[in-house]
Amino acid sequence: MAEPSITAGGEEPEERVIEAALRPKNLHDFVGQHRVRKQLSLVLEASRMRGRSADHVLLSGPPGLGKTTLSMIIAAEMNVPLRISSGPAIQHAGDLAAILSSLSEGEVLFLDEIHRMSRPAEEMLYMAMEDFRVDIVVGKGAGATAIPLELPPFTLVGATTRAGLLPGPLRDRFGFTGHLEFYSVEELELVLRRSAGLLDLKVNSAGFSEIAGRSRGTPRIANRLLRRVRDWALVHGIEQIDARAASAALDMYEVDKRGLDRLDRAVLEALITKFGGGPVGLSTLAIAVGEETETVETVAEPYLVREGLLGRTPRGRIALAPAWTHLGFAVPAGVFSQDPLELFQAQELADELGDEPGEGPQGESGGGLAEKTGPQRIRNSR
Numbered sequence: 358m359a360e361p362s363i364t365a366g367g368e369e370p371e372e373r374v375i376e377a378a379l380r381p382k383n384l385h386d387f388v389g390q391h392r393v394r395k396q397l398s399l400v401l402e403a404s405r406m407r408g409r410s411a412d413h414v415l416l417s418g419p420p421g422l423g424k425t426t427l428s429m430i431i432a433a434e435m436n437v438p439l440r441i442s443s444g445p446a447i448q449h450a451g452d453l454a455a456i457l458s459s460l461s462e463g464e465v466l467f468l469d470e471i472h473r474m475s476r477p478a479e480e481m482l483y484m485a486m487e488d489f490r491v492d493i494v495v496g497k498g499a500g501a502t503a504i505p506l507e508l509p510p511f512t513l514v515g516a517t518t519r520a521g522l523l524p525g526p527l528r529d530r531f532g533f534t535g536h537l538e539f540y541s542v543e544e545l546e547l548v549l550r551r552s553a554g555l556l557d558l559k560v561n562s563a564g565f566s567e568i569a570g571r572s573r574g575t576p577r578i579a580n581r582l583l584r585r586v587r588d589w590a591l592v593h594g595i596e597q598i599d600a601r602a603a604s605a606a607l608d609m610y611e612v613d614k615r616g617l618d619r620l621d622r623a624v625l626e627a628l629i630t631k632f633g634g635g636p637v638g639l640s641t642l643a644i645a646v647g648e649e650t651e652t653v654e655t656v657a658e659p660y661l662v663r664e665g666l667l668g669r670t671p672r673g674r675i676a677l678a679p680a681w682t683h684l685g686f687a688v689p690a691g692v693f694s695q696d697p698l699e700l701f702q703a704q705e706l707a708d709e710l711g712d713e714p715g716e717g718p719q720g721e722s723g724g725g726l727a728e729k730t731g732p733q734r735i736r737n738s739r
Contacts, residue, residue: 379552379580380426382433388551389544389576390423393535397427400533401434410463411435412532413486413513415471417520419659421577422537424516428467431514437463444473453478454493454506457485462509471515472522479527486513486530539574539663542566548576549583558587563600571607573616573660585610615664615683620648624657625666625684628676634689636673 381387384398397414404411414431416424432439438461447453447468460466468474474482485491489510492503515531517523528534540548546565553560560568560583568586572579589606590598611619627645628635643650658674661667666680681688 379555380429381551382430384430384434386551387423387426387430388547389540390535390537393427393537397431397533397535401431404435410437410510411465411512413515413530415515415517415520415523415528415531415534416537417517417534418537419539419575420518421575422539423576424537425467425469427535428465428514428516431512432465432467435463435465435512437461437465437512439465439467441467441469443469444471447478448475450475450477450481453481453485454491457491457508457511458506460509460511463511464509465512465514467514467516469516470518471527472517472519479524482513483526483530540572540576540579541574542569545569545572545574545576545579548579552580552583556583556587558583559597560603561597561599564598564603567600567603568607571612571614571616578616582607582610582612616660617666617683620646620652620657621661622684623648624653624661625676625680628667628674629681629684629686634681635675636670637675638673642674 384394384401387394393416400414401411411431414428416427418424428441429439440456440460442456447456453474456466481491485508489508491506491508493506494503513531515523520528520536546562546569549560549565549568553565564586568582569579572582586598586603586606589609590596590602593602595602607613613622617625623646624642627642628637631645632642639654640650643653646653658667658669661680662669664679665677666683668675668677678688
């Protein structure tokens with residue numbers, strides 16, 4: 358079982374109260390996502406001018422980028438109540454009917470992880486979104502009758518981390534769709550400055566830069582790291598947090614300069630030291646680091662691939678040249694760099710050779726791109 362990670366994108370229950378206090382209350386205070394913020398502001402302003410509820414909104418993107426916060430801002434900007442639920446909680450059409458029938462006029466209904474809602478509930482939602490009406494089926498068999506139930510106009514805000522899993526008919530019924538992007542270091546510094554002010558923390562510019570650079574482009578992680586640095590500074594009696602203090606605190610929590618945590622480094626080290634850089638199959642790699650396959654694939658791999666440290670090919674996972682350098686190993690000849698063309702050519706070559714995807718010729722034994730003498734560590738960059 359995977360240990361809780363300080364750089365995980367998910368939100369732990371005990372973190373929710375603190376996160377709620379740090380959430381911006383209006384679009385003016387919301388940092389980053391300039392395109393989505395500008396478009397959403399126009400949609401809400403036009404709705405207020407017409408005196409009608411806003412169009413249904415779909416927000417997609419990785420965890421921790423502000424989808425829930427934007428739903429709260431939408432309700433605040435429209436000056437209407439907010440009802441919060443989630444896709445997994447709605448397993449039957451009756452569950453959704455109970456929620457919809459209790460909405461007041463103009464109310465915002467926020468459904469998190471909407472792609473995980475059951476199929477019968479999805480089909481009921483089609484009519485509710487379009488015609489503000491649902492049909493309640495009473496009875497069974499030939500004697501069953503459908504009783505139409507009129508709904509007050511409302512605004513549905515759906516959030517999803519996997520927009521591709523939404524059925525086309527549901528996705529098309531949203532009047533506005535916004536995709537949230539990862540934040541730049543400069544934007545994260547603005548987020549941290551605002552949070553530090555709310556937490557009454559003294560942090561200089563270098564300290565903000567140090568924390569932002571290790572936050573994986575995610576405000577939720579940035580705020581979490583800021584609170585852990587605050588704890589470290591409190592225990593060590595430091596009044597103002599600078600780059601040195603922030604670095605020492607985050608090193609203690611095993612978050613390195615690139616935002617990699619223990620699991621990320623374990624995956625890369627196993628790939629390099631045990632399998633010569635790959636290619637190696639996912640299941641074999643998961644066994645090597647003592648984690649479940651799903652944990653490696655969903656927790657560690659997305660960030661490693663995005664940072665250009667790990668590559669996916671039909672023959673398996675490979676460590677790219679920046680991964681060798683970051684962990685302090687000499688880069689052997691034949692190791693791919695970050696050039697996507699090289700990975701594309703590797704895939705074409707694997708297709709021509711007829712290799713099966715996932716488990717390459719490495720199998721369980723390793724011995725890939727590096728020399729058989731094994732990787733040579735040249736420095737410790739952690």
